[in-house]
Amino acid sequence: MSRVIGIDLGTTNSCVAVMEGTQAKVLENAEGARTTPSVVAFGENNEKLVGQSAKRQAVTNPENTLFAVKRLIGRNFEDETVKKDVSKAPYKIIKADNNDAWLESRGKKYSPSQISAFILQKMKETAEKYLGQEVKQAVITVPAYFNDSQRQATKDAGKIAGLEVLRIINEPTAASLAYGLDKKGGKKIAVYDLGGGTFDVSILEIGDGVFEVKSTNGDTFLGGEDFDDKIVNYLADEFKKDNSIDLRTDKLALQRLKEAAEKAKIELSSATQTEINLPFITADKTGPKHINIKLTRAKLEALVEDLIKRTLKPCETALKDSGFSAAEINEVVLVGGMTRMPKIVENVKTFFGKDPNKSVNPDEVVAMGAAIQGGVLQGDVKDVLLLDVTPLSLGIETLGGVSTKLIEKNTTIPTKKSQVFSTAEDNQPAVSIRVLQGEREMAGDNKLLGNFELVGIPNAPRGIPQIEVTFDIDANGIVSVSAKDKGTGKEQKIQIQASGGLSDEEIKNMVKDAEANKEADKKKRETVDARNQADTIIHTTEKNLKEHGSKISDAEKKAIETGISDLRNALKGTDTEEVKKKTQALVQSSMKLGEAIYKSQQKNTGTKDTKSNQSTKEGTDKNKENVVDADFEEVKEDKNDDKDKEKRA
């Protein structure tokens, strides 16, 4: 089943994403990068390079390294923007027969659609490698201000690349989709897109699931690189002050400065200050020179203040043109890596008067939105989005009043889970299943949804019967809980409406409660576990003592018996540490018993004494029982304990 991919075909960088279940996933290209430079180059032997490799040889091949082709796609040669590019670009821009702007490289003529197709092809291959199957359809994004001819040219590029372009959607729309704003209800959206080289602001309005572009504005020569340049110039100027050397003339030093500046800029989005370390940046006759400067966030903000202000003017104009006031805007979306800067977030928040949506990676949000649109067009996403989750954990009550989870909260439903439990007492004839909902460790703190009993369990030592408890939740959230005795095949079950009318608020509070009580609950759980363990140890040790007591000395026997009674006493009290200590002591002293048992087994397997073999067999069987004992969880049993005691009485 072929998949629809989403492609953000950017001026400087492109990105591809695909739906993985309910989430849009950005894919890494062959070099391991999540974005691919929108650069195409033709080498001497007409070999074609796309992406990072094309960028790397630009210096040796400027006329044939084609970049920012998005500025030309679908435009007429006489267009103002094209004229500007003709004078600036190192590559040749020509007029085609139909007056469109085309490119020429190594004697061949190319339409911007053809060049863009090479980039789209690389994105297609990236997706195919990941999915392991052919990709034939895509959704591609374009700026909101693109006209018909630019959109058609982009669609053509897709076709040339071998992709059926199911839809061309606007970049701000795609970003809004990635945040699910089409379902949220707020109708008026502002999208602030500050990418690597350009700034775009768009005002959208959603009506009946349809996005309408009310206005657009921006600055085509303002981007993250300008912010980097401010830092580079600051560092170079400071250095020049102290050392009279202009690092900008040294290619390597300049490159190092640029990298350090970008790194520092990124760090200052989370830290309030950073150190820029560039040892041996240059040298003069007095020796090597180093840069070691502390850059604070405040200083950075001062350096780029005018750039940030430059973005607010287009916002004002776009707002005016849309006819809305800032107060009427319901949602603000941030796009582009530069929007990670706290000062920018602050300015946007102040301007529009609300917190912007920024939780999705701003470099990838447009590609993700395109993938979501692709998923919707394919039909999968709608189905998947209908899936619900169980908001709280479900489980049963087990020995000691603890709550044992079978289904974790936020599990997608429908779902089914089984676990095998056993009895807590010897000859226990029935088990009581108490179905609980909640996150607390102790059963009493969770909500009891229902309970039932499974009777007719044949007499057996505790821990032997195998009771399979199964939780089954259907797509409507109805919970069926069954308990089946694997020995007799007897089964009992009930059906409950799991949500039980809990509101979102109540669910949130329950989860919060569990967090708040985590420590206290953990302690209680430990106490119960310790007591259960003590109980089991007493039981098995007494059994073993009865069977094999003859194998050890009287002194050792006495030690064990004392250990047992000590532990019993500790259990009467409430000191968990004491219980734990006495358990350890009993484990230690009963090790002698264990040793003796194993020794006698070995002796007996050595000689061919049939009588001894029989007793060995029994021994090993009993040991097996002990092992089984420890494995099984035990089900609490008060009602039936009484019944049991009655029977015995």
Next chain:
Amino acid sequence: MEKSDKKEEDQSSLKDNGEIDKKEQSSLEDKSENKLKNTEEKLLRAMAEIENQRRRFEKEKIEAFEFGGFNFARESLSLLDNLERAIASFTNDENLKKNKDLTKIVDGLEIVMKDLVSIFKKNGIVPIECFNKKFDPNFHQAMLEIEDNTKETGTVVQEIQKGYMMKDRLLRPSMVGVTKKRQENTENTTKKDEKESSENEVKK
């Protein structure tokens, strides 16, 4: 009595609509069958997708482990860079050269560098040999062009910064200077290429 009358009535009404009912029934059956077919197909698709996803996640997990240290490795390269620069700076320093004790310092630095290189190698990080090799944008980043008629155009003759591979991925490209053959400028030439190249220069 009433009841049986009613029954007959009902039966007769049944008879009248008998044919229509049958048609409705068979179209209902068709609908159910289609729905069943669709549901079965969806189920199979969903199951297949789960299997595919599992496969993809497995692969990703393996890659995440293999290249988990990628970013850290890339930043750590500056340690190698700067140690090399320090050693070069000391050994070329006019004043230090005269000092016999210089070797003590340089030896110490060189030992540390050797250790670093070996640690990197153990983790799959190796330097890229680029000198005199043909310029390859998949591994090299051209920083400048150098005129040199003794070599083929596009040969790497200067290593401005060392590049490294991490296993089979490019960790950092080599920053290089690449040769180009000097352009012949004879008088009476009207070669198209030259004209274009000079035009381009004017544009720049």
